[in-house]
Amino acid sequence: MNKQDSPILFLPFILLFFFSFSQTGLASNLIEQIENDLVALSNSGEATNKSSPKVTADKFRTEAGTQAIMDSELKALEQFSLANSHYSGEGATQDFQTAAKLYREVAEQGHPEAQVMIGFMYAEGEGVQQNYKQAAEWYLKALKQEYVLAYTYLGVFYFEGKGLPRNYEKALQLFLKAAEQGAADAQNYVGKMYQESKGVEQDYKKAVKWYTKAAEQGFAVAQHNLGLMYFQGKGITQNYEEAVRWFRQGAEGGYAHAQYNLGTAYELGCGGLAQDYTAAAHWYTVAAEQGDAHAQFRLGRLYDQGKGVEQSYRQAEKWYRKAAEQGHRESQFSLGSMYEKGEGAVHDQKEAVNWYLRAAEQGCPKSQYNLGRMYFEGRGVEQDYGKAIGWWLKAADQGCVQAQYNLGVLYDFGRGMVQNKLEAVRWYLKAAEQGYGNAQFNLGVIFSGARGNEHLQDYQKALTWYKAAAAQGITLAQNNLGLMYEKGMGVPVNPKEAARWYTKAADQGYARAQINLGFMYFQGNGVSQNFETAVEWFRRAADQGDVDAYYYLGKCYYYGTGVSRNGQLAILWFQKAARGGHSYAIGFFKKFAEVGYAESQLIMGLLYYEGRGISQDYREAVKWLTKASVQGNDDAQHYLDIICTEKPGACD
Numbered sequence: 001m002n003k004q005d006s007p008i009l010f011l012p013f014i015l016l017f018f019f020s021f022s023q024t025g026l027a028s029n030l031i032e033q034i035e036n037d038l039v040a041l042s043n044s045g046e047a048t049n050k051s052s053p054k055v056t057a058d059k060f061r062t063e064a065g066t067q068a069i070m071d072s073e074l075k076a077l078e079q080f081s082l083a084n085s086h087y088s089g090e091g092a093t094q095d096f097q098t099a100a101k102l103y104r105e106v107a108e109q110g111h112p113e114a115q116v117m118i119g120f121m122y123a124e125g126e127g128v129q130q131n132y133k134q135a136a137e138w139y140l141k142a143l144k145q146e147y148v149l150a151y152t153y154l155g156v157f158y159f160e161g162k163g164l165p166r167n168y169e170k171a172l173q174l175f176l177k178a179a180e181q182g183a184a185d186a187q188n189y190v191g192k193m194y195q196e197s198k199g200v201e202q203d204y205k206k207a208v209k210w211y212t213k214a215a216e217q218g219f220a221v222a223q224h225n226l227g228l229m230y231f232q233g234k235g236i237t238q239n240y241e242e243a244v245r246w247f248r249q250g251a252e253g254g255y256a257h258a259q260y261n262l263g264t265a266y267e268l269g270c271g272g273l274a275q276d277y278t279a280a281a282h283w284y285t286v287a288a289e290q291g292d293a294h295a296q297f298r299l300g301r302l303y304d305q306g307k308g309v310e311q312s313y314r315q316a317e318k319w320y321r322k323a324a325e326q327g328h329r330e331s332q333f334s335l336g337s338m339y340e341k342g343e344g345a346v347h348d349q350k351e352a353v354n355w356y357l358r359a360a361e362q363g364c365p366k367s368q369y370n371l372g373r374m375y376f377e378g379r380g381v382e383q384d385y386g387k388a389i390g391w392w393l394k395a396a397d398q399g400c401v402q403a404q405y406n407l408g409v410l411y412d413f414g415r416g417m418v419q420n421k422l423e424a425v426r427w428y429l430k431a432a433e434q435g436y437g438n439a440q441f442n443l444g445v446i447f448s449g450a451r452g453n454e455h456l457q458d459y460q461k462a463l464t465w466y467k468a469a470a471a472q473g474i475t476l477a478q479n480n481l482g483l484m485y486e487k488g489m490g491v492p493v494n495p496k497e498a499a500r501w502y503t504k505a506a507d508q509g510y511a512r513a514q515i516n517l518g519f520m521y522f523q524g525n526g527v528s529q530n531f532e533t534a535v536e537w538f539r540r541a542a543d544q545g546d547v548d549a550y551y552y553l554g555k556c557y558y559y560g561t562g563v564s565r566n567g568q569l570a571i572l573w574f575q576k577a578a579r580g581g582h583s584y585a586i587g588f589f590k591k592f593a594e595v596g597y598a599e600s601q602l603i604m605g606l607l608y609y610e611g612r613g614i615s616q617d618y619r620e621a622v623k624w625l626t627k628a629s630v631q632g633n634d635d636a637q638h639y640l641d642i643i644c645t646e647k648p649g650a651c652d
Contacts, residue, residue, distance in 0.1 A: 080106045096127030112147035132163030151178035152186040168199025184219035204235025220253030244271030259287035260295040277308025296323035297331045313344025332359035333367040349380030368395035369403045385416035404431035405439045440469035441477045459490025478505035479513040495526025514541040531562030547580030581613035601628035602636045618650035
């Protein structure tokens with residue numbers, strides 16, 4: 001029996017004996033069935049407590065006229081009260097063993113309250129060795145005396161299959177008997193059975209009815225459950241404000257799940273509550289300290305993000321760990337992430353893998369994705385593409401877009417598996433349809449026929465996916481969409497639309513789009529011709545190291561287009577382009593070197609020496625550097641000395 005949901009925890013100890021029985025007793029055949037179920041369990045090998053004398057409350061009362069019996073009653077009452085004190089630790093040292101001994105002595109005299117308590121201690125393993133069978137036998141003794149709490153506890157045993165075989169029909173009979181007498185815990189269970197269709201046809205309205213009866217008695221569990229029914233709109237008109245009202249009552253009654261849900265309402269700002277991270281943190285803390293794993297996770301996240309509490313990775317790690325150790329998969333993922341990043345925990349890739357694995361094995365797609373990534377990259381674990389793909393497949397099948405996209409990339413480029421463009425498209429589509437921009441872009445590339453995908457060319461599909469990715473701000477998609485409008489690929493040529501998309505990508509800093517837009521201004525295509533603006537866009541691309549931009553700036557300075565003509569700056573930009581391997585820039589220098597320009601000869605010599613843009617060739621380097629040196633170029637002679645020292649054979 002779960003202590004959190006155990007009815008006895010929400011009822012005070014009974015310090016007086018009340019032998020007030022219901023007017024109609026439980027059907028004798030059900031009592032016989034319970035006894036038969038116990039006998040069957042005994043025959044199966046489980047020990048049975050047969051030592052308790054069959055002294056009934058009725059017999060106890062028939063002898064009550066004598067002073068001796070009255071003294072016995074008083075002594076039993078005192079023993080029961082003392083047992084309560086030892087059990088609760090109020091008025092005496094908490095001692096479960098002593099409490100169990102005293103409860104048993106009183107129970108053996110036929111007192112139902114004590115019988116239930118000793119049964120409960122057997123059920124929980126408090127002061128005695130846990131034994132559900134003996135617990136059931138004690139509950140049955142109390143039930144035969146029509147003690148209401150015994151109906152509930154035996155009902156729980158049938159409901160959970162502890163001490164008695166699982167049987168929802170018998171559980172419902174017992175719960176209804178207690179519920180009709182006003183037992184709030186039993187009323188809650190009846191509601192639960194109607195809600196979950198356990199032993200009865202599902203009926204949300206009846207579930208609400210019974211939850212309400214228990215909730216109005218102040219039973220915290222039922223208050224929480226009623227709140228959920230209002231929140232979900234099951235059996236009653238959906239009403240978030242009413243849901244929160246009942247969550248609050250359950251929370252103030254000490255029920256952890258209600259505290260958690262109230263915290264969630266504050267965190268999200270729903271049910272008529274203003275968003276309040278501080279209040280959320282308070283209720284999460286109260287629930288977390290009771291061991292609620294969901295609250296521990298949410299509290300950890302608040303500390304992680306610094307919402308409602310002072311940001312603290314250490315505190316976040318503490319609460320994540322508490323929940324993770326209870327098997328909460330989201331906390332296991334978060335703890336793994338902290339180990340991977342070194343936040344709140346020692347940077348430890350192996351521990352990251354350990355926690356990712358725990359969550360992944362529980363089906364957490366984020367952990368499955370991260371675990372696959374760790375295997376793919378060989379971090380915290382030996383690199384293994386097969387295992388990486390295996391975990392990504394599990395995550396992808398659950399809708400993880402990153403995993404779907406990665407599988408698409410692997411099939412697209414043949415990494416870790418045989419290249420298969422159709423499989424790549426299949427996985428890209430799964431991610432793209434969920435709005436993943438990079439997958440949408442790659443679909444555009446494939447359907448545009450680029451990158452060896454001529455057999456899959458479909459400009460209309462390419463346009464569709466480029467537009468989807470472009471709308472999300474993917475710069476490559478915006479640039480390629482501009483290219484399709486400029487060249488008339490699947491659409492009529494439309495320079496203005498091309499310039500519009502180039503501008504969007506260029507404004508985000510994409511160098512290729514900046515160059516393309518520069519050309520549009522240079523040519524007056526789709527925009528008013530403006531050489532100065534063209535140069536500005538070339539310069540922006542050059543600032544990012546784009547070699548094409550270097551070359552175009554060189555041409556602009558060489559011809560004086562959009563800038564004042566400046567041969568020295570032209571040479572400088574051409575040189576940067578050449579050293580970046582730009583073939584046209586290399587051709588420019590070679591042309592001028594051949595007609596005798598020493599500076600060009602120097603650069604050609606350096607290009608051959610460094611192998612920039614052309615194959616490294618020391619003899620060619622020496623040839624061009626010698627030509628420049630003869631003309632008095634000191635830099636050329638300096639590099640000649642270096643080459644002849646390093647590679648004397650080249651200078652023969």
